[in-house]
Amino acid sequence: MDKPTSGDFTKTAGWMDWYTGPSKPRFQLPAGAVDAHCHVFGPGTEFPYAPERKYTPCDASKHQLYALRDHLGFARNVVVQATCHGADNRALVDALVNSGGMARGVATVKRSVTDQEIQAMHDAGVRGVRFNFVKRLVDFTPKDELMEIAGRIQKWGWHVVIYFEAVDLPELWDFFTALPTTVVVDHMGRPDVSLPVDGPQFALFQKFMREHSNVWSKVSCPERLSVTGPKALSGEQNAYQDVIPFAQRIVQEFPDRVLWGTDWPHPNLKDHMPDDGLLVDFIPHIAPTAELQKKLLVDNPMRLYWPEEG
Numbered sequence: 001m002d003k004p005t006s007g008d009f010t011k012t013a014g015w016m017d018w019y020t021g022p023s024k025p026r027f028q029l030p031a032g033a034v035d036a037h038c039h040v041f042g043p044g045t046e047f048p049y050a051p052e053r054k055y056t057p058c059d060a061s062k063h064q065l066y067a068l069r070d071h072l073g074f075a076r077n078v079v080v081q082a083t084c085h086g087a088d089n090r091a092l093v094d095a096l097v098n099s100g101g102m103a104r105g106v107a108t109v110k111r112s113v114t115d116q117e118i119q120a121m122h123d124a125g126v127r128g129v130r131f132n133f134v135k136r137l138v139d140f141t142p143k144d145e146l147m148e149i150a151g152r153i154q155k156w157g158w159h160v161v162i163y164f165e166a167v168d169l170p171e172l173w174d175f176f177t178a179l180p181t182t183v184v185v186d187h188m189g190r191p192d193v194s195l196p197v198d199g200p201q202f203a204l205f206q207k208f209m210r211e212h213s214n215v216w217s218k219v220s221c222p223e224r225l226s227v228t229g230p231k232a233l234s235g236e237q238n239a240y241q242d243v244i245p246f247a248q249r250i251v252q253e254f255p256d257r258v259l260w261g262t263d264w265p266h267p268n269l270k271d272h273m274p275d276d277g278l279l280v281d282f283i284p285h286i287a288p289t290a291e292l293q294k295k296l297l298v299d300n301p302m303r304l305y306w307p308e309e310g
């Protein structure tokens with residue numbers, strides 16, 4: 001693969017670039033597998049980063065994303081608007097319309113978005129909006145504004161993707177459970193995996209999914225959640241052991257409402273940048289049977305993002 005660039009922008013101090021030369025996964029993905037959480041960054045010279053961004057990344061173009069898709073053995077992508085692009089969805093839309101129909105997307109919009117703009121994004125392949133509650137990534141948006149957006153996008157059959165920290169779930173509960181659409185949680189709601197999997201924090205997340213059949217979860221980002229590793233580097237086939245019980249629990253209890261994605265190009269990692277091939281090798285640890293793997297990687301993302309093919 002190419003090397004990451006950064007154009008005219010200066011990357012945030014300590015920024016970790018995505019991993020070049022990922023290994024070929026040993027785990028053979030099922031035919032038609034979808035990488036249901038990944039991003040494009042810029043390139044900044046073509047699609048400038050948003051003035052209100054909280055970080056400046058290296059570039060990560062659609063060409064580089066689709067090269068990774070082919071290398072790892074995925075068939076399709078769901079590209080999620082990254083916060084460094086704010087509510088300017090041009091880089092996302094450009095990636096979608098240049099995917100030959102093999103990518104769909106999740107946008108970020110403001111209350112001022114028009115129906116025509118929503119329709120144009122829909123035509124490009126957008127199927128959801130992302131609401132972000134992680135304080136280091138975004139400024140606060142009032143909940144009534146988000147609820148209004150959720151109400152409007154229903155007309156297009158879109159869903160809402162939510163990103164939050166586990167400690168904030170109690171405070172966000174009433175808002176999340178009032179959302180009228182399918183709701184997809186990014187990265188399992190970021191559990192603290194140093195706490196017991198049977199403890200109150202993760203129990204609340206399971207209750208959230210159990211009591212609300214419209215709630216789905218991405219069982220992604222072990223590299224972000226892991227405290228003790230080992231890291232997905234240097235051929236490690238047993239990476240992120242501490243995350244496995246959490247992700248496996250969700251896959252087993254809610255096999256029809258889970259998604260998986262690489263999270264490439266892995267914004268804001270501080271410790272190490274994983275080898276994406278080894279991240280794919282993590283999947284059978286959390287979805288141990290062929291049946292669970294097919295639901296996680298093919299059936300569920302296809303039902304949510306390409307329902308017309310079902």
Ligand SMILES: O=C(O)c1cc(C(=O)O)oc(=O)c1
Pocket residue numbers: 081082083084137186224263267268
């Ligand atoms: O934890 C993060 O830093 C992070 C950031 C973003 C984004 O900036 O959009 O997306 C993610 O999925 C994860």
